[in-house]
Amino acid sequence: MNVYKIPEATVMRLSIYSRLLSQLMAEGIETLSSRDIARGAGVSSAQVRKDLAYFGTFGTRGVGYQAEELQHCLRQILGQDRQWNTMVVGVGRLGWALVCYPGFYRKGFNICAAIDYNPFLIGKKVGVTVISPPEQMEELVKTHAIQMALLTVPASEAQAVTDRLVAAGIKAILNFAPCVLRVPHGVQLRNVDLTINMELLSFNLIQNH
Amino acid sequence: MNVYKIPEATVMRLSIYSRLLSQLMAEGIETLSSRDIARGAGVSSAQVRKDLAYFGTFGTRGVGYQAEELQHCLRQILGQDRQWNTMVVGVGRLGWALVCYPGFYRKGFNICAAIDYNPFLIGKKVGVTVISPPEQMEELVKTHAIQMALLTVPASEAQAVTDRLVAAGIKAILNFAPCVLRVPHGVQLRNVDLTINMELLSFNLIQNH
């Protein structure tokens, strides 16, 4: 594990390599080269070796990589080898879809609490959890030792909810609201902005005439 | 409009500037400086000026930018000043949530077709459209002059569906399936990978001890 800052793009690629390995291992492949990984992930083989080099040496010169061994290391690097307790705040259509997204649980993202202010939803079951009212947010973060939050509330509420989550001790937020959130240093924030993604597509369409 | 390649990061920031402008204009602001925009978007003022410079000169030296004028230009650059006909393929929970996402319509992304293979869903209304069977995909792309697709089918189906969409003439795909898709040159593809986003968060948490 390196002390230098790792480029975000590298981590995203590691995630893709890991997914590719799962796929290839299911097909029975046991050994593979950086070139094999590169082809599957759509990058150069130099890129693959450089990405891995940030974290150590995982291959054998002249031979390549053992799929199982490399996969084990990647999962450890990415934190897939442990459970992350996660809370969904805002159980609208999007929040509901995320709770039920099977990919999360498989990667160790354990959605163990859900919050909504709608009295008709409180007490209802979503996935394997029950929807709780906003008042219980802080308590649930503590009792379930929740580290991550999926934020699917309207943009107008997002900053206020974020402040409460941070105060309650949450460490990472995946924000779906179309707004710029402020979080203190040390709290991880990522934005999944559906509108920006669409705008990037339309921009590219215009550029290509 | 510039012939040089525009960095993707620049386009994403333009999108944020545009959103910020809407907000500030609603608060009554008419003129603002690159420093004002920078503060609101969380970047440097040099960055703001550089980003805008790719597309022309929009400000007045010594004065700043007229909010309304700049907003108009940004919307034009990003393609927000026109309608984009969009199809949702796969009306599971996530697809359903996307169709109902009000932010799309406001930005000109007009979801005018929805496809699912589930016979219990076909004919049902989702948002303002009716769900059609997969056989009608190609025809709907043509009759509605659809340019974009939101792909919310399982990863196992994603490539096959993509191939059909491309053959039917679709120009841009926003893919939510956790897989690497291959599209021909000229077709725009963006991946919104929920799992990768979560893995980036967990990676950062591990890095920060």
Place this chain on the structure above:
DNA sequence: TAGATTGTTAATCGATTAACAATC
């Protein structure tokens, strides 16, 4: 040993930041 492929260094490329002349 000969062929293959890694890990790593150096060269290249591209994006961000700093500085400042132009100009309102």
Place this chain on the structure above:
DNA sequence: TAGATTGTTAATCGATTAACAATC
């Protein structure tokens, strides 16, 4: 004119690519 702020050029920084010695 003096102060402010743009648009743009040059300097810096960081990430990708190419090349190759190490080594299986």
